[in-house]
Amino acid sequence: MKEGPDIALIGSLIGDPARANMLTALTSGKALTATELAGTAGVTLQTASSHLSKLEAGGLISQRKQGRHRYFTLADDDVGLMIEGLMGFAAYRGFTRHRTGPKDPALRKARVCYNHLAGDYGVRMLDSLVAEEVITGIGDRLQLTKTGEGKMTALGIDLPALTRLRRPVCRACLDWSERRSHLSGSLGQALLTLFMDKGWAKRETDSRAVRFTGTGETEFAKLFPLPAPSPVERRQEHTVEA
Amino acid sequence: MKEGPDIALIGSLIGDPARANMLTALTSGKALTATELAGTAGVTLQTASSHLSKLEAGGLISQRKQGRHRYFTLADDDVGLMIEGLMGFAAYRGFTRHRTGPKDPALRKARVCYNHLAGDYGVRMLDSLVAEEVITGIGDRLQLTKTGEGKMTALGIDLPALTRLRRPVCRACLDWSERRSHLSGSLGQALLTLFMDKGWAKRETDSRAVRFTGTGETEFAKLFPLPAPSPVERRQEHTVEA
DNA sequence: CGGATGCTTCGATGACGATCGAACTATAGA
DNA sequence: TCTATAGTTCGATCGTCATCGAAGCATCCG
Numbered sequence: 001m002k003e004g005p006d007i008a009l010i011g012s013l014i015g016d017p018a019r020a021n022m023l024t025a026l027t028s029g030k031a032l033t034a035t036e037l038a039g040t041a042g043v044t045l046q047t048a049s050s051h052l053s054k055l056e057a058g059g060l061i062s063q064r065k066q067g068r069h070r071y072f073t074l075a076d077d078d079v080g081l082m083i084e085g086l087m088g089f090a091a092y093r094g095f096t097r098h099r100t101g102p103k104d105p106a107l108r109k110a111r112v113c114y115n116h117l118a119g120d121y122g123v124r125m126l127d128s129l130v131a132e133e134v135i136t137g138i139g140d141r142l143q144l145t146k147t148g149e150g151k152m153t154a155l156g157i158d159l160p161a162l163t164r165l166r167r168p169v170c171r172a173c174l175d176w177s178e179r180r181s182h183l184s185g186s187l188g189q190a191l192l193t194l195f196m197d198k199g200w201a202k203r204e205t206d207s208r209a210v211r212f213t214g215t216g217e218t219e220f221a222k223l224f225p226l227p228a229p230s231p232v233e234r235r236q237e238h239t240v241e242a
Numbered sequence: 243m244k245e246g247p248d249i250a251l252i253g254s255l256i257g258d259p260a261r262a263n264m265l266t267a268l269t270s271g272k273a274l275t276a277t278e279l280a281g282t283a284g285v286t287l288q289t290a291s292s293h294l295s296k297l298e299a300g301g302l303i304s305q306r307k308q309g310r311h312r313y314f315t316l317a318d319d320d321v322g323l324m325i326e327g328l329m330g331f332a333a334y335r336g337f338t339r340h341r342t343g344p345k346d347p348a349l350r351k352a353r354v355c356y357n358h359l360a361g362d363y364g365v366r367m368l369d370s371l372v373a374e375e376v377i378t379g380i381g382d383r384l385q386l387t388k389t390g391e392g393k394m395t396a397l398g399i400d401l402p403a404l405t406r407l408r409r410p411v412c413r414a415c416l417d418w419s420e421r422r423s424h425l426s427g428s429l430g431q432a433l434l435t436l437f438m439d440k441g442w443a444k445r446e447t448d449s450r451a452v453r454f455t456g457t458g459e460t461e462f463a464k465l466f467p468l469p470a471p472s473p474v475e476r477r478q479e480h481t482v483e484a
Numbered sequence: 485c486g487g488a489t490g491c492t493t494c495g496a497t498g499a500c501g502a503t504c505g506a507a508c509t510a511t512a513g514a
Numbered sequence: 515t516c517t518a519t520a521g522t523t524c525g526a527t528c529g530t531c532a533t534c535g536a537a538g539c540a541t542c543c544g
Contacts, residue, residue, distance in 0.1 A: 005332035005418060007325065008262035014253030016532075024249070034491060047533050049492055059335055068490050068541040082331045083249065089324045090247035093301055130380050137380060138372045139414035139423020172381035176247060181381020258502075276521060289503050291522055310511040310520050 013058045014086070018043050019051050023074070026061065027083050028208045029115045031071035077184065080114030081173050088176035106209040108177040110201070116188030117195070117210065118173070123180045124224060125191070126172075131227030135170055135183070142170035144187070152187070155223075157194065162186040195220070255300045256328070260285050261293050265316070268303065269325050270450045271357045273313035322356030323415050323426065330418035348451040350419040352443070358430030359437070359452065360415070365422045366466060367433070368414075373469030377412055377425070384412035386429070394429070397465075399436065404428040437462070 014020055018041040025032060025040045032040075038048030052072060055061045060079050064071045074080050090096075110121040117125060129135045134148035144152065144159075153159055162169050171185035183191070192210075195201040200216030203209075212220060256262055260283040267274060267282045274282075280290030294314060297303045302321050306313045316322050332338075352363040359367060371377045376390035386394065386401075395401055404411050413427035425433070434452075437443040442458030445451075454462060 005329045006262070006337040007256055007266070007328045007332050008259045009337050010328060010332055011253045011256030011262060012258070014249055015257035016254070017250045018532080020248070020250035020253060035489095043532085044534055045491065046493085046535080050532080053492085070491070078331060078334065082327065085324070085327055086249045086252060087247045089320060090249050090252055092320065095248045095251050126380065135380075138368065138377075138384070140381070140416060141422065142380070174382060181383065260502080277519095285502085286504060287521070288505080288523085292502080295522085312521070 009058065010060075010082075013055060013060060014083075016051070017041075018047065019055060022048070022051060022055070022072075023060065023083055024087075026072065026074050027080060027087075027112075027114055029073075029080075029112050031064065031073045033069050033071060037072060074114060077114065077167060077171070081171075081184065084113055084118070084176055085174055088174050088179060091176045092179065106204070106211070107207070110210040110212060111208040112192070112203060112210055113173060113175070113182070113184070113208075115192065116173070116182070116184050117192045118175050118182050119177055119210075121210075121212070121220065122182030123175055123178045124226065125220075126181060126183045127227050128224035129183065132225075137170065137172070140172040140181075142172055142183070142185070144170055155194065157187070157190050162190060251300065252302075252324075255297060255302060256325075258293070259283075260289065261297060264290070264293060264297070264314075265302065265325055266329075268314065268316050269322060269329075269354075269356055271315075271322075271354050273306065273315045275311050275313060279314060316356060319356065319409060319413070319426065323413075326355055326360070326418055327416055330416050330421060333418045334421065348446070348453070349449070352452040352454060353450040354434070354445060354452055355415060355417070355424070355426070355450075357434065358415070358424070358426050359434045360417050360424050361419055361452075363452075363454070363462065364424030365417055365420045366468065367462075368423060368425045369469050370466035371425065374467075379412065379414070382414040382423075384414055384425070384427070386412055397436065399429070399432050404432060 014023065021041040022037045025037060034048055034052060035045060037052065038045045041048060041051070043051075052061065052063070056063060059075055061072050062075045064073070074083075108119055110117060110119045112118065113122070116122070126135070129148070132151075133145055134151055135142050136145055137143045149159060159169075165186050168185045169187045170183065171188070172181040173184035173188075174180075175182050182188070192201075195212075195216065196203070198216075198219075199213065200219055201210050201212045204211055256265065263283040264279045267279060276290055276294060277287060279294065280287045283290060283293070285293075294303065294305070298305060301317055303314050304317045306315070316325075350361055352359060352361045354360065355364065358364070368377070371390070374393075375387055376393055377384050378387055379385045391401060401411075407428050410427045411429045412425065413430070414423040415426035415430070416422075417424050424430070434443075437454075437458065438445070440458075440461075441455065442461055443452050443454045446453055
């Protein structure tokens, strides 16, 4: 009826508790089967199937057949960012389902946001990267600097491969627990994968929480030192390593 | 049932077409009466009243009594940012209600986003401000530099007054038509107000579109020159402050 | 080929919520 | 005080949609 994009469609898709639960579960980045999603949503398999087809028709999720299973994932990064954005808004307004549950601290410390690191650690990492002039940018448009490219390659990240993908390499994602930005995009994903490959961090089963090992903690702290008081104001020299 | 914030509540609030229409209308920043909102939503006054009380209970809008009228506005900047964010997502996915209507080009060029300038002009303005080192920052955390403070004051903006408010001065807001960030926050609001006070721009009635006058165009272009090709890459010498 | 598992489709039920008419309250103006 | 305008509340109706049982496909395994 009016001008502009239709937000009611998306709102109604998210507005159903069962669907919201499914989407939240999928924000963990894991590909989940219909049965698993039915379980987390608390509905039978039939209703879950109905919801899933609606979400897919709305372009929010996509499925991949594998044997007699169907694995569902969020359609793309954008959906993840949008969901995380909504969660931030909801959390800030106190719309929580069971206020500060048991594993809430772990989630706030480090968790998976679709495919990259979020929570305190995620925010700290981006702060550090910015302070060290590895990443610059405004708004959600972030960019790797020349020195940053070197550092990332030294870490063992295959930058050309990331660039070949059709997705942005760096992107800012608003963290719902910290209300600050953390690093998303293919680089964010690659970094989280790196941490897990090196055995520094492990994903908890059945949760978005990420648990760092002892060596993981120290390596992470070494790699991403906390910037001085005002991370934005700072504009000095820094040679951390090569 | 699960961990985390409750996005279903917000989703269901936005999911109803009538409410979505009302929220979209309120994104213009104007305070609207219940009757006006009923009109734009296409429902009777009774149903509008019911919707409005739900939106208020959900904290998305607030009302102000004035005589026998009740003026409704979005509750705060956060709501505006969230709505605009959803619109961006919806627009990118092609969820439009009537594809590219007549005044669509005007909306894309310059429009009001709750209380600040959006569209091509809004994005251009932030790009220019960043290129001229008036504003720096990462993610949605933007900050005025020292030189920026001088320039803004010279423009006639009362920075101390803006700082006294409980809102962030600078903030990035994702533009749904450009898919880039533009300037929000109390400074963004102050700048738009300035343009209109100077007679450079006028709001269209019954639309979010902003129309620039001839002198407004030239003054705007003079004040916010287009940055060089790659505004983000630039990293030369610059002594912003100490 | 059976049998088991994973998932979809169909159909019926039930509940919630959007809608509006009618009645009620409140403010403004004459 | 009387009337007109603005808005809320109540109650009834109606549609839509979530839900689940049952049946139907598809895939894997023995």
